[in-house]
Amino acid sequence: MKRVLWFAPTLFGLIFCLGSLTACQTPDTLLPKVTVTAASPPLRIGLSDCASEFGHLVDRDLPQNVSLAEIQLIQGNDRTLLEDLKEGFLDAALVYHVPDKEEHWFNPVALDGLVFIVHPDNSTLDIGLAEATALFAGSVLDWSTIGGPELEVKLISHEPGAGARIILEERLMAELPIAGSSMIASSGESLRSNVLMEPGAIGYSMMGNSKDMKALTVEGITAIPANTTDQSYPLTAPLYFVSSGEPDGELRGFLAWLQSPEGQAKIGEKYGQIR
Template sequence: MPLRFVHALFLLGFSLLLLACEGAAVTTPTPVTLTIAGSTSMAPVLKALTDAYSRRHPNVVFDLRGGGSTLGEAAIRAGRYDIVASTLFPPDPEAGRPAPPGDEALVRTPIGLDGLAIIVHPTNEVTALSLVQLRDIFSGKVLNWQALGSNAGEIVLVSREDGSGARDLFETRVMGEERVSLTAVVMPTSQDVVDYVAGNPAAIGYVSRAHAAAWMTDAQMTTNAAQEEAPIKVLEVEGRRPTRDAIAAQQYVLTQPLYLITRGAPTGRVRQFIDFVLSPAGQAIVAQYHAPIR
């Protein structure tokens, strides 16, 4: 075979290889942005889940927004956002929770269970409260910690904003027909409640378990020495703390669901993300903050 012909074949093969490489570069996955709004109580677990998913799929980025469960569900019914995170119980007319217009289009995917942690300053001597005592405190019937065996002084109430899933559960399970006192300091997120209580020895508030998990173990609170270093203290309610085991067994009275909500059945990247959340890897992440559903 003539050398010139061999050289021509080599150049042709090299050119085809370059074209193949250029073609491969063109097929880079298109960047995708998914917007998740709603529950601020679920913010820590959503941040961890979306970070883990983006490491596996670098072309998928997430826009995480708050707003609360109630506003989030209203937005997803109106077709805004890709996913909404919510801790609200689903509509149940027999239980006094009528379905808003458009709710029939929503698909709620449970991903775990949460518990409301009742928190005080670590110097407060109180370690446990009943639901009745909580109701009396937040309604303003009990004004001083001395009535409960503590020297923390006049009680400072810390509540969540209207529309919060945490507030909805607290008012339903704890307050009943009574109202939270107008003297309560209202905070927009669970983290804000933690920060306020940590800086006020007389304060008491309620937050998602995720914001107190760092100072809890599955079975019990951390040691006394570790608890003294913690910025907050989690109280027993009706004899139990919101550990994963107690929440999973429905033994803690202030338990609420964790949902990812879509308008219609999830498809495409939204479906892939929700599938990841329900996978063993995703549920292991959920378990760092809440009780997993699987």
């Protein structure tokens, strides 16, 4: 990440410098006052595990003049990140879900999309919303039931509280639980690895994190930035910048860059743009 770091001199360094000045001056010479400016504390920004590629874009392209503070991106489960924000351990969080909109200040910074990923040898190309719901409810046991190959379905799911899982549960499952037979992956990387190992597997991810995976079209629409920007993709989902109150100072500067034309152009390489 391009950071602007401000370092304050150490106490030992000051003593050494002052000692050197004293040795070179006559006793009647007054030493100039030395003012020490503390470094700006780092901005602690939580980042959804399901949006790790968003972090790579920011890490690579954030201009040096955006903030005087170091920006620390801390990846984690969405639910955990929001708890850490509430407890004051984070300055802000980039997540897919805002549980209590009255207690948080939030603004979208990108438009992502929930995608269904399968093994590259699976001949299935498209899935309907009702079919996806039936699959993850455990009602479909073989791909041939929904027009696919004769393969046993293997469900792979994110852990509770993960951003992609929250979207799946709220947008598709409603009151239906995710099948108990699902394998629970500890991370997005683990989920993708397990899908590649099992011909009949289906998992879900976010569009921005699905590089090199076979993602099914949903209701005939492909998950690409253009289709989440205009929200024609059925499972488009915003990535939110969430803070405890309206951001100010360097935190506001960071958000302003994310929403600026320059920032949105960078984000648009892998995500839909909000403007």
